[in-house]
Amino acid sequence: MLSAAAKITRKRHELALCAFALLIAACAPGAAFPAGQVGHPSACGALLQQAKQAEAGGRFSEAAQFHLSCLKLEPGAADVYQRLGLDYYLDGRFADAVPVLIKALTLRSDLWGSDLFLGISYYRLGQFPKALAPLNESVRLKPDLGEAHFWLGASLLAVGRPDDAVSELRRVSGKPDLEMQAEALSVQAYRKSAERSYQQLEASSPDSARVYQVRAEHSAWEGKTTEAAVEYSAALKRRPDLQGVHRAIADLDWQQGRFDAAAGEYEEELRLNPLDGQSQLQLGLYSLKRGEMDRARWHLGIASRVTQDFASSYHALGEAWVELGELSKAEASFNQAVRADASDPLSHRLLAQLYEQMGRADMARKETELWKTLSAKRNDVSNGDQTGQQ
Secondary structure, three states: OOOHHHHHHHHHHHHHHHHHHHHHHHOOOOOOOOOOOOOOOHHHHHHHHHHHHHHHOOOHHHHHHHHHHHHHHOOOOHHHHHHHHHHHHHOOOHHHHHHHHHHHHHHOOOOHHHHHHHHHHHHHOOOHHHHHHHHHHHHHHOOOOHHHHHHHHHHHHHOOOHHHHHHHHOOOOOOHHHHHHHHHHHHHHHHHHHHHHHHHHHHHOOOOHHHHHHHHHHHHHOOOHHHHHHHHHHHHHHOOOOOOHHHHHHHHHHHOOOHHHHHHHHHHHHHHOOOOHHHHHHHHHHHHHHOOHHHHHHHHHHHHHHOOOHHHHHHHHHHHHHHOOOHHHHHHHHHHHHHHOOOOHHHHHHHHHHHHHHOOHHHHHHHHHHHHHHHHHHHHHHHHHHHHHO
16 A cells, blocks of 8 residues: 555656656657767667666666766767656656756757756746746647646746636646646636736725625635625625626525525526526526426527537436427437537436437447446546545
């Protein structure tokens, strides 16, 4: 069993190890050398092989010694400096990694891995402004690398540029663990951005409806629901036609199980903005709970066309069609949900149940397998994230 400290250390290095594997392949002996360099001397090649074996066993300090010995034979090898810098980084020697990675970039400016880990090393050292230039360069050289966007976003957030941070974090994709961490950082960035907007707004117009609205949103984020409701009400007193406030109050009521009160607030929001997708969706769900299928179908039909939460809208719309006995329309709605988010297990579970009801055993079996596979993947990601936080 790993100790808690060991688990934290392992999680801390997961992102680095993923990119490190790519870099090892890219910088293998003879893979890509500066102009005029044919290959490493045979003695250096043997040292590099020993370093690779040490890295595979997680002995990064030992690997660093082999790379240092190689550099005595070949002092101009940019790729070896890069590997040495990565060994220092993975060994937790961030201050030692910095000058080595700078040397690698001095010898060869297109080493995106050196830029990436130089930026991350600066971040680990708390030197956030210095991290920006190399991370920006790694993004320029490797625009599809999620790690580069993640660490650039984290650094931008650390230097007080939350809006720019969100822009970078949105570009993280392809790796569930990395996406989850980017999403968590994005929440922090949104909050900092909101706090800044509130401070600017309060300074310019301290008694405006918008100030109370932003203050209420901040209270809601902190879980202070009573304070948030009071501040939302104060905003409406100053500007009764302010869009978004009735929906926000309704969301608070809904979270606390006051569904009738929430429905009234959603209806008020729709009076101001009939195309508010979230209000249409929630009223559709409310109608489903009450067994009002025609009303549910009406609201959910609109929601499925205007809301950003397409999958949830089509789930609910499909359930309404099932209750109305329109199974072919339910199938179309659930398939729309799959197209909106193919990785959502719920869509496949709903389709499996529908196909069983329709007597289509083969399709039900196929969707059940997809549901179980996707559920297992989500559980693995969730468990891995919880392990890293222990």
